[in-house]
Amino acid sequence: MGDAGLTDPVDAVVDKDRKLADHVPDRLRAIEDVLFSVVSDIYTNDARTASTVTANERDAIFHHVDDEDVFQFTSRNGEKRAMQIIVIPQDLLFSDIMRRWQVCPGFLDIVGAYGVKTNEDERVFYGWRESGGKDELCYNVPHVERHGRDLRDPWSLRQTACYHQHSSDTECSRWIMLNVSTSSRTKLDRFLDSEDTQCCDLALHARLLATLGRNWTAYIEDLTVALLEQDNKASYCSIDKSRENHSFTVTYHDLQDMHMLQTKIDCASVAVEACVEIGRNCLTHFEGNDGLLLICPTSRQSCRAKLGVYVSDMARHSQALQRLDRRLKGILDLISRVLMFRNEGLLQNFNRHSGDTLDALSAINQQSRIHQATLTQLFATVQADSVLLKNLGIVATVYLPASLVAARPKTVFSSNLIQHVAAASPAAEPQRLVLSPQFWTYVATSLPLMGLTLACTLFLDRRSRRRAVLEKVAAADEGIVSGTGAGTAFASTLPSHT
Incomplete structure (x- = not known):
């Protein structure tokens, strides 16, 4: 060592x-x-x-x-x-x-x-x-x-x-x-x-800084290519959403890409500015300390020149990144405006379609009211017809025994209960019909049967009504049980002694 x-x-x-x-x-x-x-x-x-x-x-x-x-x-x-x-x-x-x-x-x-x-x-x-x-x-x-x-x-x-x-x-x-x-x-x-x-200590600093800074040009070029892609999208995209299939597509995903690209440019700007500061301070430090520059006086200027070139390159990269940042802000603003304009168009279309939908719903509601009135009228007519048919059924039921009695052989028109009164001349037409003296038997037989039939009909009708009332009461009791509990429902069904 x-x-x-x-x-x-x-x-x-x-x-x-x-x-x-x-x-x-x-x-x-x-x-x-x-x-x-x-x-x-x-x-x-x-x-x-x-x-x-x-x-x-x-x-x-x-x-x-x-x-x-x-x-x-x-x-x-x-x-x-x-x-x-x-x-x-x-x-x-x-x-x-x-x-x-x-x-x-x-x-x-x-x-x-x-x-x-x-x-x-x-x-x-x-x-x-x-x-x-x-x-x-x-x-x-x-x-x-x-x-x-x-x-x-x-x-x-x-x-x-x-x-x-x-x-x-x-x-x-x-x-x-x-x-x-x-x-x-x-x-x-x-x-x-x-x-x-065989150079001074500054030579190693210059070589180290130049070696570490060799990739900034390629990195900034990649950032420029990525920014150019977004620039083409923002410049040539269609404003109308319906015509987007024939042009560049711009979505909110592009805003995310622009945000990440802006972060990279900001970090690169800070890093390059740090490199510029380091290079300048190295030059200042070694210029003020000639004792560090040990040998080769002619090479000192070469080392300083190399370090000066490094500082110039880093300053140029810093300026390039500043230009990229300005372009990025303009592209970001343009994409934001395009998306905002599309959103406003979509909002207008939505409002228009919503108004059309409300009008259609109003028309449907009006038609429903008309149909409801028609159905109500039809229901009233059907109910009246049902009452009429019920009454006719009762009448038919009441006269059913008389019809059956009259349909027996040798009675009414097939018997001598109703007779023809002939004219004085045999060739003349009959003038009128007269009741037979035995006609009372038909009336005596038919009236009790008709009364019995009417009584049975009224009894059955009353029974059906009473059953309907009991079913309604039972349904009401079930509703009370489900709402207040089984104990209250059971108490309400107990007979009252008054």
Whole structure:
């Protein structure tokens, strides 16, 4: 290793940095559940307490690079002027690194941004400090990457943190990079392994920022294509709902798509503006600290130019996103007006059809009243005819015995009960009919039978009426039982003794 400070014991921490070390445990304790479960094992003790890991074990941890890395540390050897990437496995306690390198508390805020979040974190972390001949610079770069999953949106908004510590006494630099993607790490490896990597510290910052910002152009192009699709729908859709089959279809689902697109544009705008701020602050910081620009004076201008190009590109992306946001608001307003106009047309049609329906119901009601009056009149006529038929039936029943008696042989017209009175001349026609002296037998027989028949008819009619009255009373009693209970109904049916 080019830095002997990595193998020094913790007891060698000087008193002037103990105040900083006392603040670090409180800052790390808030994020220990997010990062590693072993952080609390270190920071619950005082910073002056000796580490439980021996120097040989720590050296073995630093030289063991086979495990998957959790944090990437880029160390600069002051003697050989060469860049090296050291992969730190999870076995090395992150808190031990923070304490040994005396990392500024501002970097802990950046680390805290990598915890579990319930919403988008739009905080921008950028800061540096100068203490005891040591410069520290840290920032959190938002960027976009293709996630490679089968989802509707192929992009995901990510963030990569960078920490740079430079000691002017030893001219040694230490780097911490968090959440570097595989592709970005490959590009940084190639950059550091190249033969012409004899540049200042600004070169690595410029290369890191340029590598992380390479996908913004493609991402903004995808947002533009999605917005253009909605623009075509809003511009060429039919206002009339009936003619929508021959044009673009606009529904409330498009408003939901526009809302999600607006959210993406807002997040991208915040991220790009953060990148612009980071690039400008890097330029300002390195221009005011020439001691950080160690070698190759001619390459300093090249690094500054590259970083300036990065800032210009990010500013151009920010302007493009602002234009997209203005276009999106206009398209959203147009789609809302189209849907509002359609809703008003549908409401007018609904009101018109409702009026027609009410008119039809009124006509049906009028016809029902006419039919009801006709049925009432018909019912009255049928009831009168029924009474007439009933009376005729009674009369026919009463005269039935007389008819039967008259139908017997040798009676009435077939007997001598009614006789013809002949004229004086035999050739003359009969003049009249006269009753036979025995006609009284017919009357004497028929009248009792008719009286008996009338009595039976009246008896049966009275009996049927009484039965109908009893049925009505029984029905009324059943209604009382169902309404007030069986006990009350039973009491109401008891005979009264008055």
